[in-house]
Amino acid sequence: MVRPLGEGYTDALERLPLNPLHIIILAAGEGTRMRSQLPKVLHTVGGRPMLAHVIERARALSPERVHVVFNPETPAVREAFTGEDLAWAPQAERLGTGHAVMQAMPDVPDNADVLVLYGDIPLLDPAALDALCAVHDGGLTLLTMKPANPRGYGRIVRDLAGAVDAIVEERDADEATRAIGEVNTGILLAGAGRLRDWLGRLSADNSQGEYYLTDVVALARGDGQAVNTVIAEDATRLEGANDRVQLAALEARHRRIATESLMRAGATVLDPSRLDIRGVVETGTDVILDVNVVLEGHVRLGDGTRIGPGCVLKDCDLAAGTQVHAHSVLEGVVTTGACDIGPFARVRPKTVLAAGTRIGNFVETKNVTLGEGSKASHLSYLGDSEIGAKVNIGAGTITCNYDGANKHRTVIGDGAFIGSDSQLVAPVKVGAGATIGAGSTISRDAPEGQLTISRARQTTVTGWKRPVKKD
Ligand code: UD1
Numbered sequence: 001m002v003r004p005l006g007e008g009y010t011d012a013l014e015r016l017p018l019n020p021l022h023i024i025i026l027a028a029g030e031g032t033r034m035r036s037q038l039p040k041v042l043h044t045v046g047g048r049p050m051l052a053h054v055i056e057r058a059r060a061l062s063p064e065r066v067h068v069v070f071n072p073e074t075p076a077v078r079e080a081f082t083g084e085d086l087a088w089a090p091q092a093e094r095l096g097t098g099h100a101v102m103q104a105m106p107d108v109p110d111n112a113d114v115l116v117l118y119g120d121i122p123l124l125d126p127a128a129l130d131a132l133c134a135v136h137d138g139g140l141t142l143l144t145m146k147p148a149n150p151r152g153y154g155r156i157v158r159d160l161a162g163a164v165d166a167i168v169e170e171r172d173a174d175e176a177t178r179a180i181g182e183v184n185t186g187i188l189l190a191g192a193g194r195l196r197d198w199l200g201r202l203s204a205d206n207s208q209g210e211y212y213l214t215d216v217v218a219l220a221r222g223d224g225q226a227v228n229t230v231i232a233e234d235a236t237r238l239e240g241a242n243d244r245v246q247l248a249a250l251e252a253r254h255r256r257i258a259t260e261s262l263m264r265a266g267a268t269v270l271d272p273s274r275l276d277i278r279g280v281v282e283t284g285t286d287v288i289l290d291v292n293v294v295l296e297g298h299v300r301l302g303d304g305t306r307i308g309p310g311c312v313l314k315d316c317d318l319a320a321g322t323q324v325h326a327h328s329v330l331e332g333v334v335t336t337g338a339c340d341i342g343p344f345a346r347v348r349p350k351t352v353l354a355a356g357t358r359i360g361n362f363v364e365t366k367n368v369t370l371g372e373g374s375k376a377s378h379l380s381y382l383g384d385s386e387i388g389a390k391v392n393i394g395a396g397t398i399t400c401n402y403d404g405a406n407k408h409r410t411v412i413g414d415g416a417f418i419g420s421d422s423q424l425v426a427p428v429k430v431g432a433g434a435t436i437g438a439g440s441t442i443s444r445d446a447p448e449g450q451l452t453i454s455r456a457r458q459t460t461v462t463g464w465k466r467p468v469k470k471d
């Protein structure tokens with residue numbers, strides 16, 4: 001399974017904190033700069049809400065509990081995750097990140113470790129979290145980074161010995177402090193008992209009048225508590241999105257991460273900047289993906305599958321050797337052997353194609369199974385049908401599966417030949433080896449091995465004259 005994975009942190013131990021882990025995800029921010037009706041954390045990256053990515057990262061750490069701090073005035077955030085095992089902590093007023101964490105603390109026992117994540121940092125590197133957990137000693141551990149541009153972030157102020165003294169928000173920083181390149185990612189890990197104590201001592205005496213979570217650093221130092229840090233190897237994965245420009249940058253970064261995983265797993269991607277992965281993709285070896293392909297949901301590509309330019313695949317499972325030609329749209333498709341699809345095919349949910357089948361240009365299928373070697377090469381609609389092996393569906397054939405109220409099935413036996421431009425009015429059966437004459441409207445079962453034809457006999461009107469234009 002290919003998911004975006006981090007690399008590096010080779011010296012970090014693969015060790016999680018010994019204390020029960022509670023993860024608090026901050027997601028109550030107003031996100032005004034998005035200029036959107038949709039709460040910020042529900043804006044998508046890689047086809048899924050930013051918050052969904054963060055929850056997935058959180059769950060990967062097998063925590064005791066995942067808490068989400070949300071604004072009760074935007075219930076859509078909570079509704080987007082109904083049915084999931086999450087502890088929802090309402091924050092009625094946006095009084096700062098420290099205040100936000102406090103909202104979830106009543107449900108966190110003193111003997112726990114608390115990991116704070118942000119709902120708008122979706123590309124969070126799992127390796128960075130592992131490293132954070134590995135160096136944590138039960139006190140306070142910060143994830144810091146050195147981004148290309150530190151603007152807007154809280155700066156990490158260290159003493160001469162290199163120990164962290166404080167985090168100073170940019171707004172509250174003097175020029176010398178602003179020149180510091182190491183910044184706060186916002187992500188930290190702390191012993192719950194101590195964190196509760198520090199949070200209780202926060203003051204809102206700063207330029208924004210907020211309870212800053214970052215002030216716990218200075219409080220810890222005041223208590224003689226050493227502050228551990230991990231510097232993230234890849235700052236681009238710890239960027240948040242405040243507006244749609246930053247959101248697009250995250251999307252591009254996500255595209256790159258997901259595509260690189262795919263390439264490492266054995267897929268050739270003709271242009272990594274022109275493949276969009278909006279979900280989970282599993283790939284075999286020697287898969288070739290041409291330009292402008294979109295993969296959504298859960299897509300599995302068997303060994304040697306080829307996807308032509310401009311294709312969209314959603315929730316598909318393609319067997320080894322399947323070829324999908326340019327500009328085909330596939331959703332909910334399963335191929336059980338190598339087959340040939342497109343160009344310009346629309347293959348809809350519950351289409352199951354056996355080895356050697358061919359779905360050609362301008363063919364639409366839905367809820368159909370095609371047996372081995374069957375072909376619908378041009379201009380057809382096949383719906384609610386069971387089509388045997390080695391069937392030839394002529395150009396322009398249509399299954400009339402809908403009577404205006406209900407859907408009905410069409411069953412076609414092995415080796416049948418459906419002449420071009422035929423309509424099969426369901427429910428109807430065409431026997432094995434039957435031949436349907438071109439242009440037929442078949443509304444009763446056609447027996448096996450026979451020619452069935454329904455069309456007016458051809459006549460020629462001798463002496464007939466074309467009308468001519470009057471003067
Ligand atoms: C915060 C940090 C800063 C860090 C930066 C990293 C503080 C005081 N500052 O700044 O040091 O470099 O993140 O991105 O912590 N939120 C709530 N409720 C609130 C306020 C915020 O849930 O009352 C949530 C937001 O939804 C967001 C996160 O907390 O997910 C961070 O809030 P934001 O206002 O973006 O903090 P920054 O000013 O960016």
Ligand code: CA
Pocket residue numbers: 240242
């Ligand atoms: Ca922010």
